[in-house]
Amino acid sequence: MAWVKLFKKPVSDIGKSYQPGSMVSLALTKGLLNEPGQNSCFLNSAVQVLWQLDIFRRSLRQLPGHFCLGDACIFCALKSIFTQFQHSRERALPSDNLRHALAETFKDERRFQLGLMDDAAECFENILERIHLHIVSDIGMETCTSKSCITHQKFAMTLYEQSVCRSCGASSDPLPFTELVHYVSTTALCQQVECVLEKSERLRPDTFGELLQAASTTGDLRNCPSNCGQSIRIRRVLMNCPDIVTIGFVWDTEQSDLTEDVIRSLGPHLSLCELFWRVADENGRRTELLLVGMICYSSRHYCAFAHHTKTSRWVFFDDATVKEVGVRQSGGEVVPFRNRRAYP
Numbered sequence: 001m002a003w004v005k006l007f008k009k010p011v012s013d014i015g016k017s018y019q020p021g022s023m024v025s026l027a028l029t030k031g032l033l034n035e036p037g038q039n040s041c042f043l044n045s046a047v048q049v050l051w052q053l054d055i056f057r058r059s060l061r062q063l064p065g066h067f068c069l070g071d072a073c074i075f076c077a078l079k080s081i082f083t084q085f086q087h088s089r090e091r092a093l094p095s096d097n098l099r100h101a102l103a104e105t106f107k108d109e110r111r112f113q114l115g116l117m118d119d120a121a122e123c124f125e126n127i128l129e130r131i132h133l134h135i136v137s138d139i140g141m142e143t144c145t146s147k148s149c150i151t152h153q154k155f156a157m158t159l160y161e162q163s164v165c166r167s168c169g170a171s172s173d174p175l176p177f178t179e180l181v182h183y184v185s186t187t188a189l190c191q192q193v194e195c196v197l198e199k200s201e202r203l204r205p206d207t208f209g210e211l212l213q214a215a216s217t218t219g220d221l222r223n224c225p226s227n228c229g230q231s232i233r234i235r236r237v238l239m240n241c242p243d244i245v246t247i248g249f250v251w252d253t254e255q256s257d258l259t260e261d262v263i264r265s266l267g268p269h270l271s272l273c274e275l276f277w278r279v280a281d282e283n284g285r286r287t288e289l290l291l292v293g294m295i296c297y298s299s300r301h302y303c304a305f306a307h308h309t310k311t312s313r314w315v316f317f318d319d320a321t322v323k324e325v326g327v328r329q330s331g332g333e334v335v336p337f338r339n340r341r342a343y344p
Ligand SMILES: [Zn+2]
Pocket: 066, 067, 068, 069, 070, 073, 074, 075, 076, 077
């Protein structure tokens, strides 16, 4: 499964992080090694995006302790890479310890095993889930409200879904759930793009959130809960205001001809109100999110793009290779999507 993934965080937090000395400087941006046969690009891309997320990096640093699993401790291995990102003089670092911890942790599931290629989105999601377990091992993923759990405090979208019949007014019981990554089918997204283009000549960049919502709800029709005969759409309500929202694009085929269309639909800004039918949290309703990171998959290889806070530049990570990319716009904004040629 090939996919592209977006990480968003509130503009207000970006503003806050522009204090001198509080950001990683580009000198601290390092590559991660991927020796022949290791196939660690999926992990390296996930780690680079996590490191570049200012909120995540700082929160992890401030955590006082964790339930340690010794040699197989994903938490320790990730923290160790972060420490080396900060203090090492090497331009590229090994990610082997984290790779080993991941392989050891998931050996029963036969996922993320040494030498084998795996899925970067699921790797990213699993690292976050493991961090939750290392911080609050006795609380379930769905019910975690611990203030010290970075995973849930910063990344989790607390949602419920419900279908309400327009014809008879009946509503289904609300179904609560939590998401760390909001997955959207690229086929459904491109169908929405086509619908818009039938009515107007071009896509407005601010319709990205609406396209995503339509793509994740259209076609998902349920019968009316009181069986009046109507087919009704599912509605998803966001209860909280996450700092970081992660969108995972699901591709139906390895070789997709939808890539151009998907890239065209992307917008650098996203409002939570567009992404969900309703946002219950007042901050969530006002929050506008800014694209700060992407993991891309092409030709059986993962690479990542991340927005570098201090320089306001996009940085491209391809294992040991790190490059600054992007076109600086007159407003000081960098549009990463202009740099499609940077894709491997
Ligand atoms: Zn540990």
